[in-house]
Amino acid sequence: MAYTKIVDALRQALIEEMDRDPNVVLLGEDIAIFNGSYRVTEGLYEKYGERRVCDTPISEAAIVGAATGAAMTGLRPVAEIQFNDFMACAMDQICNQAAKIRLMMGGQVKVPMVIRAPYGATGRAAQHSQSLEAWFMHTPGLKIIMPSTPYDARGLLKSAIRDDNPVLCFEHKLLYGATSPGGKAKTAVDDLDASTFTPSPEEEYLVPLGEAKVVKPGQDVTIVATGYMLHKACAAAVVLAGEGIGAEVIDPRTLVPLDFETIQKSVEKTGRLVIATEDILTCGVSSEIAALVCENAFSSLKAPVVRVATFPTPIPFAPACEDDAIQNQADIENAVRKVMS
Numbered sequence: 245m246a247y248t249k250i251v252d253a254l255r256q257a258l259i260e261e262m263d264r265d266p267n268v269v270l271l272g273e274d275i276a277i278f279n280g281s282y283r284v285t286e287g288l289y290e291k292y293g294e295r296r297v298c299d300t301p302i303s304e305a306a307i308v309g310a311a312t313g314a315a316m317t318g319l320r321p322v323a324e325i326q327f328n329d330f331m332a333c334a335m336d337q338i339c340n341q342a343a344k345i346r347l348m349m350g351g352q353v354k355v356p357m358v359i360r361a362p363y364g365a366t367g368r369a370a371q372h373s374q375s376l377e378a379w380f381m382h383t384p385g386l387k388i389i390m391p392s393t394p395y396d397a398r399g400l401l402k403s404a405i406r407d408d409n410p411v412l413c414f415e416h417k418l419l420y421g422a423t424s425p426g427g428k429a430k431t432a433v434d435d436l437d438a439s440t441f442t443p444s445p446e447e448e449y450l451v452p453l454g455e456a457k458v459v460k461p462g463q464d465v466t467i468v469a470t471g472y473m474l475h476k477a478c479a480a481a482v483v484l485a486g487e488g489i490g491a492e493v494i495d496p497r498t499l500v501p502l503d504f505e506t507i508q509k510s511v512e513k514t515g516r517l518v519i520a521t522e523d524i525l526t527c528g529v530s531s532e533i534a535a536l537v538c539e540n541a542f543s544s545l546k547a548p549v550v551r552v553a554t555f556p557t558p559i560p561f562a563p564a565c566e567d568d569a570i571q572n573q574a575d576i577e578n579a580v581r582k583v584m585s
Contacts, residue, residue, distance in 0.1 A: 247444040249421025253394035254284045254360075257401040258322065260448055262292055265320060268405060271298040272307055272324030272360075281326045282362060282420045304330045308337035308359065312410075315357040316345065320405055328361035328414060329374050342410040343385030354408040358401070364416040364472055364522055365554075365570050369561035375471075375523040375554070377414050381500055381532065387411040387453060388499040392419065392474040395442040396497055399451025407453065416472040416522075440478045456503035458510070462492035465516040465580050468507055468533055470496060473520040473552075473571075480576040489584055499529060507533065508541050515546035516583040520576050525553035547583040552576050 247253040262268045270285060270292075276299040279286035289297040300307050304325055311321040325331055331338060342355050365373040380386050387409055391397035397415070404411035440459055459474065460481050469477035474495045481491040492510050496502060511517050517537055519530040530551040537549060552571045560566050 245446055247394050247398065250391065250394050250397045250415065251282055251284055251420040253398035253444040254401055254415070255286065255288070256444065257398040257405075258285070258288060259291070261320075261402055261405045262288075262296065265405075267318060268320045268322065269296045269298065269314065270322050270324070271300050271311060273300055273302055273326055275299060275324050280324060282417070284360070284420075285324070304333040305337055308334040308342065311357045311359070312337060312342045312345070312355060315342075315355045315410075316353050320356045320358075322358045322360060322405060325359060325361040327368075327372050328363040328376050329371055331359070331361055331376060331380075338380070338386070338410070338412075339383045343383050346409065347385060355410050356405075356408045358404045358411045358413055360401075360413045360415060362417045362420070363414045364418060365559050365566050366417045367561070367563060367566065370558035373559035373566070375414075375521070377412075377470075377499055378523050378528045378532070380412050381529065385410065386500060388414065389453065389497065390414045390471050390499055391497065392416070392471050392495055393440070393442040394444040396451055396457075396495075398444040399449055400453070400497065402448075403450045403453050406450075411453070414471065418472050436475050437478060437482075440475055451497065453498045454501035454503055455498065456494055456496045456506040458492060458506065459495050460491065460493040462490035462514065464490045464514055465492070465518060465583055466507070466510040466514045467491050467493045467518045467520060467576065467580065468496065469493060469520040469576075470499070470529060471522060473522050473576075476573045477520050477576050480573050480580065483573075483577055484580055489580060491580060502533075502536075504533075504536050504540070508537065511537055511541045512544040515544055516580075517545070517549045518552060518576065518579045518583060519549065520552040520571065520579075522554055522570060524556050525551060526556045528553050550579040550583050552579050
């Protein structure tokens with residue numbers, strides 16, 4: 245069967261890796277009896293038992309600390325944090341311990357662990373709606389994946405579990421295809437273009453870390469977009485095509501390591517770049533990509549780089565205010581028109 249929802253693709257990735265390697269274990273708040281906040285771990289407690297699917301106390305520091313220790317002693321833990329906002333409670337464990345231990349010990353100890361966390365604005369206000377991936381791009385020793393389709397979710401997670409370094413997996417809530425029990429039943433999956441929301445096939449496969457994907461080819465402008473913003477960018481590309489503008493849309497898929505070669509090659513072809521992300525504009529993912537392009541492909545640019553990202557404000561709770569803070573398809577279209585003018 246094909247997996248058409250990211251939640252199902254992630255679950256299948258966990259099943260395949262747990263079947264393949266008995267050292268793969270899961271831990272996190274409510275992932276066993278409750279099946280996880282977004283149902284990713286549904287049925288896995290019954291399938292693998294309490295020694296491999298472990299509910300934890302409400303302590304992100306304890307979850308990541310336990311995962312780090314388990315990884316150092318030979319297990320391959322996959323830790324779930326209910327919201328990426330709460331990773332702030334485990335910054336020492338993530339950035340000062342897991343990210344550094346392998347180097348500090350001269351490679352004698354590996355830290356093969358994955359931290360999964362939902363991100364993005366979904367009407368849950370300032371403390372449950374952030375996109376914090378740029379924080380962790382700043383920390384050497386961490387790898388970061390950001391799947392935007394069921395195909396990439398399954399393939400990237402499997403590769404992350406097999407990697408010998410700590411990998412953070414950011415999953416947009418609106419792309420799961422499932423809603424959090426008790427939360428707002430808001431999901432965007434049914435509204436997405438089937439040609440870009442690629443399903444995951446029945447057979448097993450891997451998506452290597454560090455390989456971007458050209459989702460839509462084009463000659464006039466490059467749009468680099470991450471996560472949910474990728475689908476807004478693809479929809480914008482369709483509208484722009486009607487105006488005679490050929491937009492090439494690129495999904496980095498992995499933020500660290502970043503496949504800059506693919507981005508640079510596209511920019512050298514089109515001469516124009518728009519970057520669309522949901523994290524905060526200031527010092528964000530778009531800032532780093534823009535800086536790399538300016539350093540390495542400045543002579544190819546026919547117009548200044550334009551970034552489309554979240555306004556530098558805590559995410560509001562009021563729906564109209566949230567919609568104003570988070571950039572949308574029209575903002576991407578207007579950014580492209582700006583660089584084309």
